[in-house]
Amino acid sequence: xxxxxxxxxxxxxxxxxxxxxxxxxxxxxxxxxxxxxxxxxxxxxxxxxxxxxxxxxxxxxxxxxxxxxxxxxxxxxxxxxxxxxxxxxxxxxxxxxxxxxxxxxxx
Amino acid sequence: xxxxxxxxxxxxxxxxxxxxxxxxxxxxxxxxxxxxxxxxxxxxxxxxxxxxxxxxxxxxxxxxxxxxxxxxxxxxxxxxxxxxxxxxxxxxxxxxxxxxxxxxxxxxxxxxxxxxxxxxxxxxxxxxxxxxxxxxxxxxxxxxxxxxxxxxxxxxxxxxxxxxxxxxxxxxxxxxxxxxxxxxxxxxxxxxxxxxxxxxxxxxxxxxxxxxxxxxxxxxxxxxxxxx
Numbered sequence: 001x002x003x004x005x006x007x008x009x010x011x012x013x014x015x016x017x018x019x020x021x022x023x024x025x026x027x028x029x030x031x032x033x034x035x036x037x038x039x040x041x042x043x044x045x046x047x048x049x050x051x052x053x054x055x056x057x058x059x060x061x062x063x064x065x066x067x068x069x070x071x072x073x074x075x076x077x078x079x080x081x082x083x084x085x086x087x088x089x090x091x092x093x094x095x096x097x098x099x100x101x102x103x104x105x106x107x
Numbered sequence: 108x109x110x111x112x113x114x115x116x117x118x119x120x121x122x123x124x125x126x127x128x129x130x131x132x133x134x135x136x137x138x139x140x141x142x143x144x145x146x147x148x149x150x151x152x153x154x155x156x157x158x159x160x161x162x163x164x165x166x167x168x169x170x171x172x173x174x175x176x177x178x179x180x181x182x183x184x185x186x187x188x189x190x191x192x193x194x195x196x197x198x199x200x201x202x203x204x205x206x207x208x209x210x211x212x213x214x215x216x217x218x219x220x221x222x223x224x225x226x227x228x229x230x231x232x233x234x235x236x237x238x239x240x241x242x243x244x245x246x247x248x249x250x251x252x253x254x255x256x257x258x259x260x261x262x263x264x265x266x267x268x269x270x271x272x273x274x275x276x277x278x279x280x281x282x283x284x285x286x287x288x289x290x291x292x293x294x295x296x297x298x299x300x301x302x303x304x305x306x307x308x309x310x311x312x313x314x315x316x317x318x319x320x321x322x323x324x325x326x327x328x329x330x331x332x333x334x335x
Contacts (some may be wrong), residue, residue: 003147006148006169007148009312010152011176013156013165013182016183017156017158017183018191020187020190020193021109021189021192021213022208023190023213024193025196026208034335039327039330040323040327041188041190042292043292043295043323044188045283045286045300046283046286046318046326047286047295047299047321047322048187048315049160049185049282050297050300051303051318051319052164052270052282053280054300054301054303055248055304056273057224064304069120072286076276079281080280083280083285087284088127089282090127090234092277092281093278095271096276096277096280097138097273098275104270
């Protein structure tokens with residue numbers, strides 16, 4: 001894609017993101033969203049981010065691999081454990097990277 | 108409370124989060140260049156789109172040559188969670204002029220919301236409560252612009268095989284795992300992840316949409332069962 005096409009793409013993505021963030025701020029006092037919508041919203045980031053992440057951890061060039069040839073899987077498990085225990089963004093990313101680099105050296 | 112003290116209260120509440128955001132921003136810049144995005148466009152994405160995890164996804168999708176409509180849809184899906192924050196801060200901003208609402212909506216990110224909301228709840232009647240959100244939002248925006256610029260400038264000099272793109276799954280793990288505090292949420296994550304793996308061979312990551320929908324249905328189903 002050309003630089004101009006990319007920047008037009010950013011503008012489309014930015015406008016949509018802005019519309020989402022502005023939505024209820026603009027509607028306050030005019031419209032009450034349906035209750036099912038409010039109930040479903042918390043599941044959206046969980047389902048979306050997990051659907052992106054899990055294939056990155058379990059697949060190596062499109063093939064299922066959870067053996068010693070896939071350090072991302074094992075480092076991902078370390079990061080999940082750290083995130084569950086400490087709930088710290090920085091600690092989770094740092095521990096995952098350290099585990100990933102160590103495993104790459106070992107294997 | 109004055110506008111100035113409220114602004115700095117927001118800035119101070121956000122500062123610890125920059126520890127996580129700055130490395131993330133640097134890595135974004137590097138990943139964007141490795142996906143074949145020119146440096147200027149990579150830097151501009153940080154102010155035009157201004158959404159950390161969505162920027163990572165967008166850079167990756169550009170790298171694999173996904174159709175534009177699918178990329179816009181994916182960014183919308185990832186950022187739909189901001190509607191939750193919008194609904195939450197809307198009562199605080201209700202009486203403000205429109206230019207304030209537009210500015211604060213642009214700055215409404217995961218981090219700014221998380222930093223400002225305890226103070227907004229503590230000072231709901233303060234006429235300057237919105238300055239707290241502005242302080243937090245501006246501090247994050249500034250840190251994000253500087254760190255992605257650093258990543259874009261560094262990116263050309265870093266070797267491609269450092270595995271820095273692994274920062275994306277790691278960051279998502281850091282966001283998602285603390286959100287999973289019920290069986291319904293765990294079900295949404297497990298189903299979305301499993302379906303995404305099963306459908307990974309579908310073209311241009313379209314399996315992702317099916318996986319997200321399957322996760323939503325699973326979560327809503329479990330929640331309904333649990334509430335009976």
